Each structure stands twice: as structure tokens, then as C-alpha cells.
Amino acid sequence: MGDRLAKKVLVIGWDAADWKHIQPLLDKGWMPNLQKLMDRGAYGNLATLQPILSPMLWNSAATGKRPYKHGIHGFIEPLPDGKGIRPSASTTRKCKAIWNILTQQGYTANVVGWFCGHPAEPINGICISEMFQKVSVRGHGESPDPGNWPLPDGVVHPESLRDEIADLRLHPTELTEEEILPFIPKASKIDQEKDRRLQVFAKLFCEMVSVHAAATFAAEANDWDFMACYYDSVDHFCHAFMEYHPPQMAHVKDEDFEVYQDIITNVYRFHDLILGRLVELAGEDTTVILCSDHGFQCDHLRPKSTPREPAGPAVWHREYGVIVMAGPGIKRGEVIHGASLIDITPTVLTLMGEPVGEDMDGKPLVQAFDEPVWVQRIASWDDVAGECGMHDTSKREDPFEAREAIKQLVELGYIDPPDENEEKAAQNAAQEAKYNVARAYLDGGLIGEATELLAELYEANPEEHRYGLQLARCYLAQRRYHDARELGHLLLDRADRKQRETAEAAEARAKELDERGDELLDEARKAAREAYEKAVAQEKEEAEKEGRDPREMRPIDQFITRERLEKQRDHLATMAERLRHSDPKVTPSAHLLIGTLEFGERNIDAALEHLLAAERAEPRLPGLHNQLGQVYLRMRRNAEARRAFAKALEIDGDSATAHEGMASALHRLEEHEQAVDHALTAVELMHNMPRAHLRLGVTLNGLGLYEQATRAFETCLKLAPMTGAAHRWLSRIYQNRLHKPDLAAEHRLKAEQIRKWRIERRRERLAAQENENA
Numbered sequence: 001m002g003d004r005l006a007k008k009v010l011v012i013g014w015d016a017a018d019w020k021h022i023q024p025l026l027d028k029g030w031m032p033n034l035q036k037l038m039d040r041g042a043y044g045n046l047a048t049l050q051p052i053l054s055p056m057l058w059n060s061a062a063t064g065k066r067p068y069k070h071g072i073h074g075f076i077e078p079l080p081d082g083k084g085i086r087p088s089a090s091t092t093r094k095c096k097a098i099w100n101i102l103t104q105q106g107y108t109a110n111v112v113g114w115f116c117g118h119p120a121e122p123i124n125g126i127c128i129s130e131m132f133q134k135v136s137v138r139g140h141g142e143s144p145d146p147g148n149w150p151l152p153d154g155v156v157h158p159e160s161l162r163d164e165i166a167d168l169r170l171h172p173t174e175l176t177e178e179e180i181l182p183f184i185p186k187a188s189k190i191d192q193e194k195d196r197r198l199q200v201f202a203k204l205f206c207e208m209v210s211v212h213a214a215a216t217f218a219a220e221a222n223d224w225d226f227m228a229c230y231y232d233s234v235d236h237f238c239h240a241f242m243e244y245h246p247p248q249m250a251h252v253k254d255e256d257f258e259v260y261q262d263i264i265t266n267v268y269r270f271h272d273l274i275l276g277r278l279v280e281l282a283g284e285d286t287t288v289i290l291c292s293d294h295g296f297q298c299d300h301l302r303p304k305s306t307p308r309e310p311a312g313p314a315v316w317h318r319e320y321g322v323i324v325m326a327g328p329g330i331k332r333g334e335v336i337h338g339a340s341l342i343d344i345t346p347t348v349l350t351l352m353g354e355p356v357g358e359d360m361d362g363k364p365l366v367q368a369f370d371e372p373v374w375v376q377r378i379a380s381w382d383d384v385a386g387e388c389g390m391h392d393t394s395k396r397e398d399p400f401e402a403r404e405a406i407k408q409l410v411e412l413g414y415i416d417p418p419d420e421n422e423e424k425a426a427q428n429a430a431q432e433a434k435y436n437v438a439r440a441y442l443d444g445g446l447i448g449e450a451t452e453l454l455a456e457l458y459e460a461n462p463e464e465h466r467y468g469l470q471l472a473r474c475y476l477a478q479r480r481y482h483d484a485r486e487l488g489h490l491l492l493d494r495a496d497r498k499q500r501e502t503a504e505a506a507e508a509r510a511k512e513l514d515e516r517g518d519e520l521l522d523e524a525r526k527a528a529r530e531a532y533e534k535a536v537a538q539e540k541e542e543a544e545k546e547g548r549d550p551r552e553m554r555p556i557d558q559f560i561t562r563e564r565l566e567k568q569r570d571h572l573a574t575m576a577e578r579l580r581h582s583d584p585k586v587t588p589s590a591h592l593l594i595g596t597l598e599f600g601e602r603n604i605d606a607a608l609e610h611l612l613a614a615e616r617a618e619p620r621l622p623g624l625h626n627q628l629g630q631v632y633l634r635m636r637r638n639a640e641a642r643r644a645f646a647k648a649l650e651i652d653g654d655s656a657t658a659h660e661g662m663a664s665a666l667h668r669l670e671e672h673e674q675a676v677d678h679a680l681t682a683v684e685l686m687h688n689m690p691r692a693h694l695r696l697g698v699t700l701n702g703l704g705l706y707e708q709a710t711r712a713f714e715t716c717l718k719l720a721p722m723t724g725a726a727h728r729w730l731s732r733i734y735q736n737r738l739h740k741p742d743l744a745a746e747h748r749l750k751a752e753q754i755r756k757w758r759i760e761r762r763r764e765r766l767a768a769q770e771n772e773n774a
Contacts, residue, residue: 004353005329005369006287011228011348012278013061013114014271015054016235017322018295019045021268030269033276034324037288041326042368044336045654045685048294050443051436052317055088057293057341058115058230062097064345064360067440068449070095072116073433074311078426085422085429088116090129091391098345099123101381102226104388105354110218112229113211119154123389126218127157130230133169133210135203161221168213172202179205183266186259197260200240208233208267212274219281226348227282231274237267238296239313245298264298287328287351292321293341301620301651307585309466310432320654320685323365331370338687339365350375357381361444431457439470447477463498465491465586472593479765481597482773488594495584503579510572517565528557588618596627599634607631620651629661633668641665656686663695667702675699690720697729706737724758727751 025031026038049060049067059072067073071094076085093116099109103124110126111117118129132155151166180187183201190198208231215229243249244260279288295318297303303315323339329351342362349356350364355376366373378384434453441450454471461467468491475484513520532555543550595610611628614621629644642665648658659682666675676699682692697712710733713726720726727747735744 003373004351005371005373006351007328008224008282008286009226009348009351010278010282010286010288011226011344012275012288012290013058013228013230014234014290014292014322015058015115015230015232016238016294016296016317017268017271017292018298018318019320019322020295020318021264021298022322025265025268025272030265031272033272033279034290037275037279037290037324037326040332041288041324041330042332042334042336043322043324044339046291046293046321046323047338047340047686048317048319048321049341049440051311051439052294052314052319053311053436054232054235054293055115056436056440059093059097060361061291061293061341061344062099062114062228063093063095064098064342064349064357064362065095066342066361066444068437068444068446069359069361073436073440074429076429077433078429083422083426085425087118090117090119090121092116093390095382096388096390098348099125099127099226099228100388100390101349101354102352104381104384104386107225107352108222109389110222110224110227110229112215112218112227113232114228114230115232117230119391120157121389121391122157125224126161126221127389128165128214128218129155130232131155132165132214133207135172135206165214165217168217169210170206170213172199172206175202175206183263183270184259185262189255189259197240201237201263204233204236204240207236208270212277216277216281219278226352229278231271234267234271234292235296238264238298239316242296242298242302242316247300249302249304251304285328287330288324288326289344289347290322290324291341291344292323294318294321311436318652318654325365325368329370330368334368335684336365336368337684431461435467435470442470442474442477447474450474451478462494465495468494469586469589469593472590476593476597476600479600481601482769484597485594488590488597491586491590492584495586495590499579499584503576506572506576506579510569510576513565513569513572517562517569521560521562521565524560525557528560529555532556583617588614588621588624591617592621592624592627595631599627599631604631604634608635622651623657624648625651626655626657626661629658629665633661633664636668638665638668642669654685656682656689656692659685660689660692660695663699667695667699670702672699672702676703688719690716690723690726693719694723694726694729697726701729701733706733709733710738722754722757724751724754727754 022031022034026035029035049057053074055072055075056067059070060066063070071092072088074088077088077092078084079086096104097114099111100121100123102109106124108125109123111121111123112126112128113130113132115130117127118131120127120129131152134152149166149169149171151162151169156162156165177187180198180202183205184190184198187198192198211229211231211233218224218229219227241260241263244252244257245264246257246261248254248257248261275290279286282288297316297318306312307315321341323336325336325347340362342360343365344362346356346360346362346364347368350366350369350373353376355378356364357380358377359380359382364373364375366375435457438450438453438457441447441453451471451474454467454474458464458467458471468487472484472487472491475481475487532553536550536553539553540550591610591614595607595614598604598607598610608628608631611624611631614624615628618624625644625648629641629648632638632641632644642662645658645662645665648655649662652658659678663675663679663682666672666678676696679692679696679699682689683696686692693712693716697709697716700706700709700712710730713730713733716723716726727750731744731747731751734740734747
């Protein structure tokens with residue numbers, strides 16, 4: 001055990017909080033509590049992991065490990081018996097979270113609302129699961145009485161607090177205009193019979209307030225050493241209302257923009273009040289860490305549509321969240337560089353004077369500490385025996401109690417509606433989890449493991465182009481160019497065929513509706529009437545069993561009209577026409593992939609051809625302009641490279657890759673000062689990116705700043721010791737500029753050794769490729 005830097009640690013999680021949205025509010029003075037925290041501490045970007053899915057991410061934050069180590073692989077998981085699904089549970093996590101480690105070490109720890117925290121764990125302190133705030137239908141759907149709102153089993157530890165915390169929740173039926181109008185000043189214009197968005201707001205608002213009530217309760221209930229509370233509300237409000245946020249998106253109606261445009265800003269301002277209260281309750285002797293798992297697009301980069309696939313809403317997520325640290329043990333005014341979500345737990349352990357597990361993927365953010373720290377190490381906390389407050393894996397929850405959580409995930413678009421066949425739903429959940437694990441492997445550099453899983457998935461589901469694309473990216477990373485090229489072209493062919501078939505089917509259906517309209521109308525009305533009569537009989541039977549009056553049900557056959565049929569026909573005809581004259585969704589990504597591999601094989605003209613085809617199909621495809629810029633650099637078309645990287649930065653101003661590429665182009669154009677600015681920005685955004693440090697060294701050398709250049713090259717070599725270019729540059733600078741011939745000779749020798757090693761490796765790869773082709 002090392003020196004303890006913090007008496008108490010408070011971790012506050014704001015899902016999807018983003019500096020892009022926060023900074024303008026800080027500039028206006030609208031988030032004063034956050035500003036105070038920043039003024040007395042350190043802050044910066046917090047890099048996320050892939051895939052950007054919150055259950056996986058928040059459990060990585062809580063364990064310091066990537067998802068393939070901690071075991072949470074998505075929003076839902078199959079039930080143990082394979083007959084149905086449930087939200088991913090705390091019993092599924094395979095390793096200790098920070099609160100389990102601290103419980104084992106004798107600390108008092110409180111946890112409120114953490115993702116996949118149900119059922120609540122029996123830690124040494126208070127644990128309240130994320131099911132606490134969910135608005136339940138059971139026992140409540142027919143009655144507006146919030147008193148008839150039972151708390152699910154397993155929500156709180158210790159169980160003795162159950163009745164006390166149940167009363168802390170706020171139900172939508174309790175809201176008044178006093179709570180709604182600060183967020184939606186023009187709420188009176190909403191026709192609630194036709195527009196359910198006010199109901200969505202009310203549900204999300206109540207869940208946000210309920211979580212905060214539980215957090216403040218826990219903060220005052222005991223003398224804790226560590227507390228973690230998680231708010232999902234920024235993310236959920238953004239998914240529901242970000243499209244109405246200024247500036248007005250093209251597809252948003254004027255009347256909708258007028259009513260809903262203030263919600264997101266006011267949600268952030270409300271979170272600032274939440275922050276102020278938590279910091280006040282924690283006290284001045286508490287070290288506070290505020291973090292988010294990812295960002296959220298809020299400007300011109302907002303997607304025009306959300307993909308209709310599992311976890312499709314993640315297209316709105318940005319790769320950088322926020323981190324702010326303040327209090328005892330933390331520097332004032334420090335900008336944190338190179339921080340990742342998996343660094344949170346190692347940082348907390350170091351602040352508490354506890355060793356960091358060598359099996360953790362994260363590192364302590366010692367740059368933010370106000371004094372040098374010797375980081376203690378332990379092989380693995382999971383090998384330490386003793387009570388740690390984790391569940392026995394046999395503990396299971398009632399699937400009925402999970403229904404509302406699953407329903408909300410469906411409404412947010414994170415998962416598809418579960419299949420009525422329970423075993424099929426379980427199979428789908430397992431398949432999606434396997435895909436998520438494969439992406440996590442890929443993100444963690446375990447390419448072989450990712451390839452194996454993706455090959456299984458794609459073989460079983462050849463129409464799932466996302467599986468094929470990820471598999472082809474694995475082949476590319478393994479330099480299996482033949483396999484990647486073959487799969488890329490196969491994806492293009494399959495997508496073209498599928499789109500033609502879809503267009504033909506839509507066209508045929510439109511023709512059928514036109515020719516057999518009256519007959520089809522009669523059939524549809526008859527089927528609707530039969531379904532209505534069956535539903536009425538079933539409701540009557542259930543009501544008799546439960547001793548209540550049957551709910552009134554409205555027949556829907558009256559809504560099946562000639563006008564609706566004609567609208568459907570016209571829609572199908574339009575869709576068929578659009579499909580015939582547009583590229584399949586996978587086309588730009590496949591062209592980008594093929595262009596990238598052609599570039600890897602130094603087929604520059606072929607690479608440029610495919611990349612330009614991708615640009616024509618989707619000009620704002622992520623990563624496209626970075627690759628185009630690299631091709632132009634290879635072709636010495638430096639001005640065109642600069643334009644390509646400028647487009648990349650227009651799409652994503654926080655792309656370290658784009659800044660590094662821009663620095664390279666500007667250096668060649670002899671615009672050295674601007675090149676240094678971009679290289680520095682790349683390093684700040686992604687400190688563990690060797691190429692960025694290499695580029696910074698090159699640009700500093702161009703300005704004659706030789707001492708600074710050597711430091712940049714040395715940093716590059718610390719991150720990637722086999723970077724021959726860094727050794728060559730150091731050899732030249734030490735020989736010709738700093739006149740240190742011994743160091744020059746040392747780096748010259750290392751550069752030559754690396755060159756010979758690379759030649760040998762290239763020969764081995766070529767021989768292996770020839771054998772494979774044969």
C-alpha cells in the first residue's frame with residue numbers, strides 16, 4: 001500500500017457529456033459549478049473505447065479493463081436457461097469493480113445507478129441499482145396513483161433501506177408546469193393527443209431527478225470513503241431531443257424546433273446544479289472526478305438518420321468524453337492529455353494509496369497529481385481472496401422486473417424489439433454480444449481473436465454487411481490483403497444484388513396495391529377485425545382472472561382506408577426509384593476499405609480510384625479524407641493532401657489522425673509554425689500516438705528547435721521502440737546540430753538494426769502470402 005493522496009473520492013458519471021456542448025455554456029456563465037471545479041483542478045478529453053456502447057464502457061471505467069475481460073458485452077444478454085433475455089446484470093461481470101476492491105480493503109463505498117448494477121451488490125456501504133428510477137408499468141399502468149409503484153427486488157443494499165428510498169422517486173404523473181416550463185417554455189403548444197414527446201420528456205426528467213435524490217441520500221447516509229454515482233440522463237435526453245437543438249436541422253419542422261430547441265441546454269444546466277449539490281455534500285476534503293464515457297454530436301456533424309440496426313443510435317456518439325479532477329492531491333490548472341476511460345479505476349486506486357492491478361488495461365493519471373507518486377502494483381485484485389461484496393453467480397432477477405428497462409432500450413433504439421420466440425431472442429442477444437466482443441478485441445489490438453469471432457459471425461450471417469466489413473478490417477490489419485480485397489468486392493456485389501432485389505420487391509408490391517387495391521383493403525379490414533375480437537376476448541379473460549374491469553380497446557379496421565393504401569403505394573414506388581439510382585449503404589465503406597488496402601500494397605492509383613468512389617457515395621464518411629490525405633502525401637501532391645486533411649478536420653475537429661496528417665502536409669509546404677500547431681494538437685488529443693510525436697519532432701526540427709525535437713522523438717520511441725524514423729532523425733540531430741557523436745552513433749546503429757529486421761519480416765510475410773495463395 002502506497003501513500004494515500006485523497007481522504008475521500010467522489011466519481012460522478014455523466015453519460016455522453018461533451019466539451020463541444022459544455023464549453024459554450026461555460027463561456028456564457030451557465031455552468032458555474034463546473035467552472036469552479038475546473039478552476040481548482042485539472043481537466044481534458046477522455047478517450048472512449050470501441051464499440052461505443054454505454055454498458056460496456058461504464059463497466060470498463062469501473063474495472064480498468066476492456067470488455068472482453070470484464071464480461072459485460074452489450075445492453076442485453078440471454079437468460080441463463082437460454083429462454084429469453086434480460087438487461088445485462090451485475091452478476092455477469094467477471095471481475096471486481098472498484099467498489100468491490102475497496103470493500104475488500106475495508107473502506108466504506110457507496111454506488112448509485114451504475115450501468116449494469118442490478119441486482120445491487122452487497123458491498124460495505126450503500127448500493128442502489130439502475131432499476132431504482134425506472135418508471136414501472138406493473139401495478140401502475142391503469143392508475144395515475146404514484147403510490148402504487150412497487151420497487152423491484154434487488155434494487156438496494158442493504159435491504160433495510162428499501163422503504164426509505166422508494167419514497168425518493170418522482171413519477172411523471174407528479175410533474176407540474178413548474179418543473180416542465182424551465183425546460184420547454186412553450187410546452188402549452190404541444191397537442192399531447194398526437195405528440196408523445198412531452199411524455200418522453202417527463203419520463204426522462206423523473207428518472208434524472210430520482211437518481212439525484214438517491215445520490216444525495218447516499219451521500220448523507222454514512223461516512224463513506226468512496227462514492228460513485230452515474231446519470232444516464234444527458235445521453236437519453238440527447239437521443240430524444242438533440243435533433244431539435246440549434247442550429248435547426250433541415251428535416252426538423254419549424255414548429256417542433258420552436259418548442260423543443262431549449263431542452264438539451266437546460267438539461268446541461270440542470271446537471272450543473274446536480275454537480276454543485278454533490279460537491280457540497282461531499283465536502284472540501286473530497287477529491288472529485290467527473291467523467292463521461294463518450295461525447296455526443298451537437299452541431300453540423302449530427303447524423304441525418306440513425307441506422308436501423310442494433311446499437312444504431314451509437315452513430316450519434318463522439319469518441320471523446322470529458323474528465324475533470326479537483327480536490328486534495330490534484331494539480332490546479334492542469335490540462336490532462338492522453339486520458340482514457342479505462343484510466344478511472346487505476347487513478348482512484350492510486351489516490352486511495354492502493355496498488356493497481358497489472359491485468360488492468362488502464363493507467364493512473366499521475367500527470368494530474370500535485371506530487372510525484374510511486375504507483376504500487378499487484379498481479380490481479382481478482383486473485384485476492386476475501387469478501388468483496390460481489391454476488392454469487394447463481395443470483396438471478398425476475399425477468400418481469402427487467403421488462404421496463406428492456407422497453408426503454410427499444411424506445412431509444414439501442415436494441416430491436418425482442419423476438420416473441422424466447423429462444424430466438426436469446427440467440428439474437430448472444431450473437432450481438434459476440435459481435436461487440438469482436439469489436440472490443442479489435443480496439444484492444446487482439447486482431448486474431450477478433451478475426452476468429454467475426455469469421456464465425458459472417459459465415460453464419462452473410463447478409464450482415466457490418467460483420468463482413470469488420471472482418472475485412474481485421475484482414476487489413478493482419479496484412480492479409482488478398483483476403484481483404486476478395487471480401488471487399490464480395491460485399492460490394494452482395495450489396496448491389498440485395499438492393500436490386502429490394503427495389504424489385506417494392507416495385508412489385510406497389511403494382512399489386514394499384515391493381516388489387518379494393519380486394520387488399522377488404523382483406524386487411526377483415527384481418528384487423530378478427531385480431532381486434534381476439535384481443536378483446538383475451539383482455540376480458542385476463543381481467544376476470546385479475547379481478548378488474550377490462551380495458552377499453554378501439555378497433556383499428558376503421559383506419560385502413562383507400563387514402564392510406566395509396567400513400568403506401570406511392571411510398572413504395574418512390575423507394576424503388578431511389579434504390580435503383582443510389583449506392584447501397586455499405587458501398588462507401590467497402591470502397592474505403594479496398595482503397596486502404598491498395599494503399600497498403602502501394603497500388604497508389606487503384607487506391608485513389610476507390611477512395612474517390614467512396615467520396616462520391618458519401619462525402620462525410622469518417623476516416624475517408626484522412627486516407628485520401630495519406631494517398632496524396634505519398635503522391636507528393638501536398639496541396640491536395642492539405643485540402644483532404646482540412647475536410648477531415650471539418651468533419652471531426654478532434655481527430656488526432658487528421659491533425660497529424662495536416663502537420664505533415666504543412667511541413668512539406670514549408671508552413672512550419674502551422675505544422676507545429678497541428679502536431680501539438682495531435683499529441684494533446686492522443687498522447688499515446690507515436691506518429692504524432694514523430695511528426696511533432698519533424699516539424700520542430702524544421703523550425704530549428706532541436707532540443708525540443710529530440711524530446712518529441714524520444715517520446716515516440718518510448719511509445720514505439722521500433723520506430724526507425726525516430727532513430728534516424730535523432731542520429732542526424734545529434735550528429736549535425738547538437739554535436740553529440742556518441743548518441744548519434746547509438747541511434748544510427750539502432751536504425752540500421754530495425755531496417756534489417758523489417759526487411760526480414762517483409763520477406764517472411766511475402767513468403768507466407770505466396771504459400772497461402774498457392
